[in-house]
Amino acid sequence: MISFKNVYKRYPDGFEALKNVAFTIDAGELVYLTGHSGAGKSTLLKLIAAIERPTSGHITVSEQNVNALKKSTIPFLRRSLGIIFQDQKILYDRSVFANVMLPLQIRGFEKKISAARVRAALDKVGLLAKETANPITLSGGEKQRLCIARAVVHRPSILIADEPTANLDVDYAQSIMEVFRSFQQVGVTVLIATHDVTLLNDTRYRTLTLNQGKLIS
C-alpha cells in the first residue's frame, strides 16, 4: 500500500531529514512510526501525501508513483488518504459539522448523502451531540476526535496520523487508539507517527523507528 525505496530528503538549508529510507506497509496493516523529535517522522508523512517531494528515491502510495505525479494530480492522491495533522488544522469559523463536511464538499458529494455521512463519522468518534458546536468550545480530546472524523468521512483506504495522542491524558489516548484499531479492523491501512511510549508497548503492531533520518528497525 505504501512503499519507500532509497528515499532521501534534503532541505535547501542542507539539513538531511531522511537518509536512505526504505520500507513497505501492506494493505490493512496498522504501523507505528516512532523516533525522537526531529528524527524525520513528520517529513516522512509529508512525503506520502506529496506535501513535500523527496530529493531522491521512489515512493509508491496505493500503486501510484508519487514521484511522477503532476501538480494537477496531487489532489487525487490526497483524496485516497485520510490525514490527521499534528497541528489539527481545524477551521474555527464554522461548526463541527461543517468542518467534517469539507472533504465531501471538495469531492462534490450531494448535500443529502454527505450530511448522512458526516453524521455517521461524528457518531463513530462520539461527537454527534456536538455537531452544531463551534470547535473552539471542544476539549483537547474532542478536537482530536473531530480531526479523526474529518479524516475518515470520505472512507479513505489509508489513514495517516501525526502525533494524534500528543497532549492527551492516558485514558483519552487509549480511547483514540481504539478508534484507529477499529478502522484497521475494517481494512484501512493505518500509519501513526508517535513517541507515546505507552502506545508503543502494544506489541501487536509493527513499529518503524527513525533515528536522525535513518530507519533503524
Added chain:
Amino acid sequence: MKMWLSQHWQALGQTLKQLARTPLSSLLSIFVIGIAFSLPLGIYTLIGNLQALSGHVANTPQLSLFLRMDATSSDIEQINARLEKFPNIASFKFVSKEIALQQLQHESGLADVVDSLIKNPLPDAFVIDIQPVSPNELESIQATMKKWSEVEHAQVDTDWARRLDAFIRLGQFAVLMLACLLGFALIIVVFNTIRLQILTKRDEIEVSKLIGATDSFIRRPFLYFGAIQGMAGAASAWLIIALGIQAINESLVELTQLYSIDFFIDHLSLLDSLSLLLFSAWLGWLGARLSVAQHLSLIEPE
C-alpha cells in the same frame, strides 16, 4: 455532470453567503463600481439618443430660399419653374410672406408683437427638401441657388445637425476611453477585494489543499464572487442611469412642449443592457482570475 453542477451550485451558494456576511462592504464596493460605470454609461446613452435625433434630421437636408423683399409674383413663378427642373430635389413648397407671418403669430406665442408691426417684415420663401446627398453636393446646390438674382439668402437648415454629428463622434471617442479606464478600475477593485478574501480564508484554502481540493475547486467561489460583483456593479450603474433619465424626461416635457418637438431620452436597449451586464461580469471574473493566480499559489501547505 450532476456532480459538476452541484459543485458549481455550492460555489455560487458560498459566494452569495460571503456577500451576505459582509453586506455593507459588499454594497459599498458594488456602488463604487456602479457610480464609476454610470459616467460613461450615461454619456453613451445620451449620445445614442442625440445620434438618433441628428441622424433623423441630417439625412433629409433642408434648404430655405429667402427671396428679396421686392420679389414679384413672376419672380416666384420663375424660381418655381427652375426648382421643378433642378436635380436632387425631393420636394419643395412655397411659403408666402403672409403665411409666414400667420405661422409666426400662431405658433411662437408672439401674437402681440406681430400685431404691433406696421409692415410685414418677412420675405417670401421656398422650403426645399433635398434628397440625401454628400455635404459637398449640398454646398454646391446652396451656392448655385444663392446666385439666382431673386434670392436674397439660401440657408441650409441642417448645419447644426452636421455639427452635432461631429460632436457626437468626439463624444463616442471620449466614452470609449472612459469605458476602458473604468473597466481597468473594475478589474483592480475586484482584484483587491479577492486578494483580501484570499488572505482571510488562508486557513480554509490550506486545509482544502491538504485534503485533496483541486485548484479549480478553490478558485471557483472567488471567480463567482468577481463575476457577481462586476455584474451587480453594472446593474447599479444601469439603475442610476434609469433614475437620471426619468428625472431628465420629466423636465424635458416642459421644454418639448415649448418647442413642439417630440424628444425623450430612451434608456439602453435590451441588447445593450445585456451586453453591459455580461461584459462587466466578464471583467469581474477577469479581475478575480488574475488575483487568484497571483495570490493562491502563495498559499502552499507546509
